[in-house]
Amino acid sequence: MSGVKARKYVLRSMFHGAPKKEDFEIVEEELSPLQDGEVLFEAEWWTVDPYMRLVAVVGETMTGGQVARVIQSKNKDYEVGMLAIASFGWRTHTVIDPAKDTASGLVATPVAKLDPTVFSDDISSSTALGILGMTGATAYFGFQRLCQPKEGETLVVTGAAGAVGSAVGQIAKLRGCRVVGF
Secondary structure: OOOOEEEEEEEOOOOOOOOOHHHEEEEEEEOOOOOOOOEEEEEEEEOOOOOHHHHOOOOOEOOOOEEEEEEEEOOOOOOOOOEEEEOOOOEOEEEEOOOOOOHHHOOOOOOEEOOOOOOOOOOOHHHHHOOOOHHHHHHHHHHHHHHOOOOOOEEEEOOOOOHHHHHHHHHHHHOOOEEEEO
């Protein structure tokens, strides 16, 4: 039932400075037909984050989260067309049984279905990897619960250029704080 060739981005050599095309190799692999309980996901978005430099391993598929769409399924809980988020890495297609498998070590976290009432034509599913995902949750809960801001206070954000820091700054402004970012 699969008959799909996946392309994965394998780290050829550790990069220094900005990554270059030569640092990666695109490897094709034929995916096995689906077994009962398995789902074939096709990547729609994947992450490119600073932490990847620290965990990248030469000879392995680049790590990272992705939003993926179910394109084939032999799992009653995953319908064709459904969107999910998981740590499948930099690969175009992934076969996994979400109930018991970790895609042969490719997945560090479980597969999470995306709510179709949240992600629509107006809100891109890519935001599940950013402001409506871990980035936004870290910013919101870290700021709200740890800082417990009050209107009129001044907040200094030293990582304001990063994803979490820029979100914290925006949340703080909405809460009536004066924000200084650098």
